[in-house]
Structures are given as structure tokens and as C-alpha cells.
Amino acid sequence: MRIAAIICNVILFGFTGLVLATDGPPQGAAYVALTLLALLVPLFTSLLLLRSSGGAFLRGVALLGNIALLGFALWAIVSQFPHPEEEGVVAYTVLIVLAPLLGALALLRAGRGRRRATG
Numbered sequence: 632m633r634i635a636a637i638i639c640n641v642i643l644f645g646f647t648g649l650v651l652a653t654d655g656p657p658q659g660a661a662y663v664a665l666t667l668l669a670l671l672v673p674l675f676t677s678l679l680l681l682r683s684s685g686g687a688f689l690r691g692v693a694l695l696g697n698i699a700l701l702g703f704a705l706w707a708i709v710s711q712f713p714h715p716e717e718e719g720v721v722a723y724t725v726l727i728v729l730a731p732l733l734g735a736l737a738l739l740r741a742g743r744g745r746r747r748a749t750g
Contacts, residue, residue, distance in 0.1 A: 633680050636737035639730040640673035640680075646723055647673075665703040669727060672696040676734040680741065690738050697731040697738070704728055 647669040657666050676693045679685040685693075704727040 632733065632740060633737045636730070636733035637677045637680050639726065639733050640677045643726050643730040644670060644673045644677075646719075646726060650723070661703070662707070665700075665707055668696065668700040668703055672700045673730055673734070676738065680734070680737055685741070687742065690742050694735055694738050697735040701728065701731040701735075704731070 647666065651666065657663050672693070676697060679689060679693050708724060708728075
């Protein structure tokens with residue numbers, strides 16, 4: 632699950648960067664926050680999952696970031712219904728929901744594994 636989470640997060644980071652490069656910066660504070668979360672949370676989560684020495688505090692911050700990203704993503708999906716008919720909308724929608732879910736699950740699983748190994 633860790634590898635799948637890292638792959639999804641890296642692809643989400645790249646896809647978000649591509650959207651920024653082609654469509655320009657978002658309009659509105661909520662969409663700016665969503666964009667920042669879609670760039671920073673996958674990067675932070677991937678780095679934590681790649682490193683074997685992430686403390687409980689950092690995992691907690693990453694977990695909260697993934698929950699916030701998922702919440703903002705679901706809000707954006709609902710608020711923009713019906714969705715624009717552009718290439719990649721469905722793929723980006725699936726990715727922006729799947730990446731924080733997998734990231735959060737991998738972080739939770741990594742935290743439990745360390746407790747068992749040390750406790």
C-alpha cells in the first residue's frame with residue numbers, strides 16, 4: 632500500500648503542476664487552498680513514506696493534511712457539478728480522491744507497524 636500511495640501522490644503532484652502550467656493560477660481563496668494542498672500534501676506524504684524515520688507528530692500532520700485535501704477535493708467536486716468536458720477531468724478527480732485516501736491509510740499502517748516493532 633505504501634508504494635501505491637507514493638505513486639499516486641507523485642502523479643497527483645505532477646498532474647496538479649501540469650494543470651497550473653496550462654490553466655494558470657486558480658481564482659478564489661478556497662481553490663488556492665485546494666491547489667496548495669494538492670501540491671504540498673502529496674509531496675510531504677511521499678517524503679514521509681519514503682523515509683523510515685518519521686515521528687508520530689509528522690505522521691499526524693501528514694494525516695491531517697490528507698484529510699484536509701480530501702475534504703477540499705470533495706467540496707470542489709460537488710461545487711463544480713456538472714463538470715467541464717475537458718480531457719483529464721475524470722482522471723484528475725479520481726486521483727485527487729484516491730491519493731489522500733491511500734496516503735492516509737499508508738501513514739496509519741506505518742504508525743502501527745512501528746509501534747509493534749518497538750513496543
